[in-house]
Amino acid sequence: MTDTDAHKVTDVLPEPTPPPAAGNGERQVPEISTGVSEIVRRWKREDLVKRGCLILHGLALVFSLIAFIVMASNTHGDWKDFDKYEEYRYVLAIAILSSIYTGFQVLRQILELSTGKESFSRQRLALIGFVGDQVVAYMLLSAASSAVPLTNRMRENNDNIFTDSSVAAISMEFLAFFALAVSALISGHKLSNKSYI
């Protein structure tokens, strides 16, 4: 009797209950999983953005340093001296400035990634990062563009180590400009993104 009753109860009860329970379960589980996966995806995206920013700043630092070293050592006596042309002095000055700026940015980001602590508030950081990246990108483009015509004109007559070094430094500045322009895009997006305010 107790067995049949228990069987009856278990036979009767499960039948009506599963549909709503399963319905609720089916409705709740995807909601929770999309909510969680949304957050996980957001974390992953933020992590990706951070790493992307670090890589871009690292690239800009390497390119600026190469431009700085190549242009600073570009002295071969007589007219083959970078110091005699204002364009090349401009290229050197902006390469130094860009190296210092991207060096600080890379240092700060590596410290943040390793310690997990943030040196400034996110909003202020995003603003500084965006303005800095954009201004240094404009400077790099301006310096590289200004030195191109002089180098072109020199290479029409003779093609030696001085003009080759100049071309190398100018190319490196253009590459640093591209890296910082993309980085400025990402910083601008971070700045406008409400999650960072």
Add this chain to the structure above:
Amino acid sequence: MTDTDAHKVTDVLPEPTPPPAAGNGERQVPEISTGVSEIVRRWKREDLVKRGCLILHGLALVFSLIAFIVMASNTHGDWKDFDKYEEYRYVLAIAILSSIYTGFQVLRQILELSTGKESFSRQRLALIGFVGDQVVAYMLLSAASSAVPLTNRMRENNDNIFTDSSVAAISMEFLAFFALAVSALISGHKLSNKSYI
């Protein structure tokens, strides 16, 4: 007795009731008014942004057109001919390109303001506007920077109508660059702003 009772009731009842009623009223009224004023402020801000974009594009168009006309008419025979220098040809080409681009942008925005209809979806418009403004701003800066050293070198020896016209065209390109750089900032903000997606 009824008077005193009524007095008692009115004396006793009003005292505990007003605080929550007044509290609710005080809490609800500002909520509604801030909600409405928030929306009104948002509309006003969006309108301001639209007008700001139109003004900036208009300024860029005027500056580009002046640069184009001044540089194109800068032919005074002999070595005083803009066509003989690749920097000045670059300045002219970018001035034409910038005039066409900002001309289209101004035309589109005036049509939208007068008819109220939008020619594209907002998201696509913001993307086109941002990429276009940023790329044309980079081009203008590059062209203006590349022409500065040659002009400087010419003005060391002689200062005539040819060098003065070149300086005027270069300055106009720099001004157009500033206008488009600010416009690109605004377009980038619109692009990231969720209300435009």
